[in-house]
Amino acid sequence: xxxxxxxxxxxxxxxxxxxxxxxxxxxxxxxxxxxxxxxxxxxxxxxxxxxxxxxxxxxxxxxxxxxxxxxxxxxxxxxxxxxxxxxxxxxxxxxxxxxxxxxxxxxxxxxxxxxxxxxxxxxxxxxxxxxxxxxxxxxxxxxxxxxxxxxxxxxxxxxxxxxxxxxxxxxxxxxxxxxxxxxxxxxxxxxxxxxxxx
Amino acid sequence: xxxxxxxxxxxxxxxxxxxxxxxxxxxxxxxxxxxxxxxxxxxxxxxxxxxxxxxxxxxxxxxxxxxxxxxxxxxxxxxxxxxxxxxxxxxxxxxxxxxxxxxxxxxxxxxxxxxxxxxxxxxxxxxxxxxxxxxxxxxxxxxxxxxxxxxxxxxxxxxxxxxxxxxxxxxxxxxxxxxxxxxxxxxxxxxxxxxxxxxxxxxxxxxxxxxxxxxxxxxxxxxxxxxxxxxxxxxxxxxxxxxxxxxxxxxxxxxxxxxxxxxxxxxxxxxxxxxxxxxxxxxxxxxxxxxxxxxxxxxxxxxxxxxxxxxxxxxxxxxxxxxxxxxxxxxxxxxxxxxxxxxxxxxxxxxxxxxxxxxxxxxxxxxxxxxxxxxxxxxxxxxxxxxxxxxxxxxxxxxxxxxxxxxxxxxxxxxxxxxxxxxxxxxxxxxxxxxxxxxxxx
Numbered sequence: 001x002x003x004x005x006x007x008x009x010x011x012x013x014x015x016x017x018x019x020x021x022x023x024x025x026x027x028x029x030x031x032x033x034x035x036x037x038x039x040x041x042x043x044x045x046x047x048x049x050x051x052x053x054x055x056x057x058x059x060x061x062x063x064x065x066x067x068x069x070x071x072x073x074x075x076x077x078x079x080x081x082x083x084x085x086x087x088x089x090x091x092x093x094x095x096x097x098x099x100x101x102x103x104x105x106x107x108x109x110x111x112x113x114x115x116x117x118x119x120x121x122x123x124x125x126x127x128x129x130x131x132x133x134x135x136x137x138x139x140x141x142x143x144x145x146x147x148x149x150x151x152x153x154x155x156x157x158x159x160x161x162x163x164x165x166x167x168x169x170x171x172x173x174x175x176x177x178x179x180x181x182x183x184x185x186x187x188x189x190x191x192x193x194x195x196x197x198x
Numbered sequence: 199x200x201x202x203x204x205x206x207x208x209x210x211x212x213x214x215x216x217x218x219x220x221x222x223x224x225x226x227x228x229x230x231x232x233x234x235x236x237x238x239x240x241x242x243x244x245x246x247x248x249x250x251x252x253x254x255x256x257x258x259x260x261x262x263x264x265x266x267x268x269x270x271x272x273x274x275x276x277x278x279x280x281x282x283x284x285x286x287x288x289x290x291x292x293x294x295x296x297x298x299x300x301x302x303x304x305x306x307x308x309x310x311x312x313x314x315x316x317x318x319x320x321x322x323x324x325x326x327x328x329x330x331x332x333x334x335x336x337x338x339x340x341x342x343x344x345x346x347x348x349x350x351x352x353x354x355x356x357x358x359x360x361x362x363x364x365x366x367x368x369x370x371x372x373x374x375x376x377x378x379x380x381x382x383x384x385x386x387x388x389x390x391x392x393x394x395x396x397x398x399x400x401x402x403x404x405x406x407x408x409x410x411x412x413x414x415x416x417x418x419x420x421x422x423x424x425x426x427x428x429x430x431x432x433x434x435x436x437x438x439x440x441x442x443x444x445x446x447x448x449x450x451x452x453x454x455x456x457x458x459x460x461x462x463x464x465x466x467x468x469x470x471x472x473x474x475x476x477x478x479x480x481x482x483x484x485x486x487x488x489x490x491x492x493x494x495x496x497x498x499x500x501x502x503x504x505x506x507x508x509x510x511x512x513x514x515x516x517x518x519x520x521x522x523x524x525x526x527x528x529x530x531x532x533x534x535x536x537x538x539x540x541x542x543x544x545x546x547x548x549x550x551x552x553x554x555x556x557x558x559x560x561x562x563x564x565x566x567x568x569x570x571x572x573x574x575x576x577x578x579x580x581x582x583x584x585x586x587x588x589x590x591x592x593x594x595x596x597x598x599x600x601x602x603x604x605x606x607x608x609x610x611x612x613x614x615x616x617x618x619x620x621x622x623x624x625x626x627x628x629x630x631x632x633x634x635x636x637x638x639x640x
Contacts, residue, residue: 006501006504007504007505007507010504011507017267017270020267020270021263021267024262024263024266024267025261025263028258028261028262028263028266029258032258032262033258036256040256045256045258046258046262049258049262050262050265050266050269053266054266054269054270054271057270057271058271122248122252123252123255126248126249126252127252141249142253144214145249145250145252145253146253146256146257146258147257147258148250148257150214150216151211151214151216166210166211166216169210169211169214170207170208170209170210170211173209173210173242173245173246173249174206174209174210174242176245176249177241177242177244177245180245180248181241181244181245
């Protein structure tokens with residue numbers, strides 16, 4: 001994969017936009033998840049994602065090692081997200097940050113307001129639990145569960161080795177398991193929902 | 199029985215299907231007996247279900263590829279080399295690769311093959327498809343990049359032509375590059391070969407080449423268990439699956455290893471190199487000690503040569519399918535403990551392969567070095583049929599001079615296929631000490 005990335009980067013530098021299309025195809029899940037991690041609660045994930053790919057293309061010549069396109073793109077995405085947050089700081093300050101999710105779609109057929117409330121409670125619980133994790137463990141969790149990336153894909157994007165990714169996810173999910181399962185067992189009202197998953 | 203702590207540390211990889219086969223078996227066996235770990239797995243699975251469910255609502259469900267591509271900024275195109283993609287396309291338009299081109303070029307090969315397989319030709323209807331098949335059957339590689347002024351001289355004919363994308367590479371072919379040019383060849387195996395400028399390379403086989411002068415860079419697959427050999431006017435390079443560069447400039451050969459393992463030899467002297475190490479074979483014929491270098495920057499020129507994707511595909515489709523399978527191991531490595539005793543000879547034992555009537559055994563190269571320091575001690579060639587004639591399936595190879603100062607020897611046995619004959623199976627090596635007793639391998 002690394003080799004192919006380098007090859008595609010060289011083609012892009014020679015003006016081949018279709019080659020860039022293949023890079024977009026391969027990394028859009030990862031870039032979207034990263035953008036979502038930073039600005040998702042403000043509904044700006046897709047915009048930041050598009051800007052990140054724009055910036056990466058514009059500065060492609062500055063990429064020293066084309067086989068490291070993934071980690072480089074990750075850095076650009078983080079910077080783009082940080083810039084977005086700075087630019088919209090005023091608006092953000094006036095908003096209630098949670099919940100993360102985008103407006104519920106109209107074709108949503110989930111029954112009753114009670115269920116919806118229960119779900120959003122769960123939703124907030126999960127996000128709170130993730131925020132309690134050390135910084136290094138958060139992004140891999142979002143990459144894995146939001147876009148279902150494989151360890152290999154996560155490693156290509158974050159630059160960590162596959163074994164490191166494995167260790168990070170093991171530790172992070174273990175922590176989440178402690179907080180979420182304990183929370184669900186303590187919370188009688190939410191218990192039915194969890195039971196359904198067993 | 200493995201500990202629960204270890205099982206706990208692989209829970210997530212197990213759920214994600216990222217556990218290796220053996221680890222998975224161990225995991226599942228443990229779970230059958232351990233209620234605590236079964237309970238942990240259940241909880242971990244519940245956690246995973248919650249996470250997936252919560253995140254599924256926000257998943258990116260549609261590709262933004264076209265939206266991103268339509269809003270791309272303009273990139274200034276400043277070609278890094280004299281050729282750009284545009285030139286390559288023109289070149290391809292000028293020299294379209296037709297079936298007839300291939301048939302024409304391969305006629306001499308086809309003729310030779312027909313003579314040999316007279317029986318085959320009786321119901322052999324010759325047409326272009328067959329020629330194509332013949333090409334894929336006899337060629338050992340394909341040109342996947344060619345820039346600047348290059349020559350491709352077929353081994354079986356005088357006609358010299360520029361190297362072109364998707365040219366088949368046959369045994370005996372010679373490639374020349376002039377100043378500012380480069381060629382990249384995919385050899386079956388697979389091996390990527392990049393030829394720098396002002397170089398000459400002779401392809402002897404898919405796994406054997408000669409660098410007459412200039413510089414090459416190689417990425418030899420780890421999968422193929424056969425070794426790879428590079429000959430230069432100053433010494434030979436034997437490779438056990440790796441990525442490295444060889445240059446022969448000013449009558450001096452330099453080998454630089456990026457990763458993997460390489461052995462450089464000149465006469466009876468040899469050095470084993472690892473990642474980041476470089477050895478030079480001087481004009482005087484002596485080998486320098488391995489020194490550490492920044493291999494990536496030394497080989498930076500090779501990084502600029504990238505294969506043409508279309509040619510790579512063509513190679514994968516037409517040639518890579520016949521990747522060798524079930525080949526014999528390329529080398530056998532032994533660590534033999536001498537317990538500080540004086541060693542006067544090495545004794546090789548082997549088992550004849552049952553049911554296989556071997557009429558001749560291949561020759562071997564035997565390399566002995568000190569395991570602790572890696573310093574070479576001895577290099578001996580073992581003639582092919584010595585094995586056949588030896589009594590009782592053992593053979594004593596005397597040391598040049600008795601070894602007294604090593605506590606452990608590293609011994610490599612590398613088969614030399616060019617001698618013909620088959621490889622021995624299951625060779626065992628023991629050290630012989632002066633009282634004719636042997637020391638068990640550790």
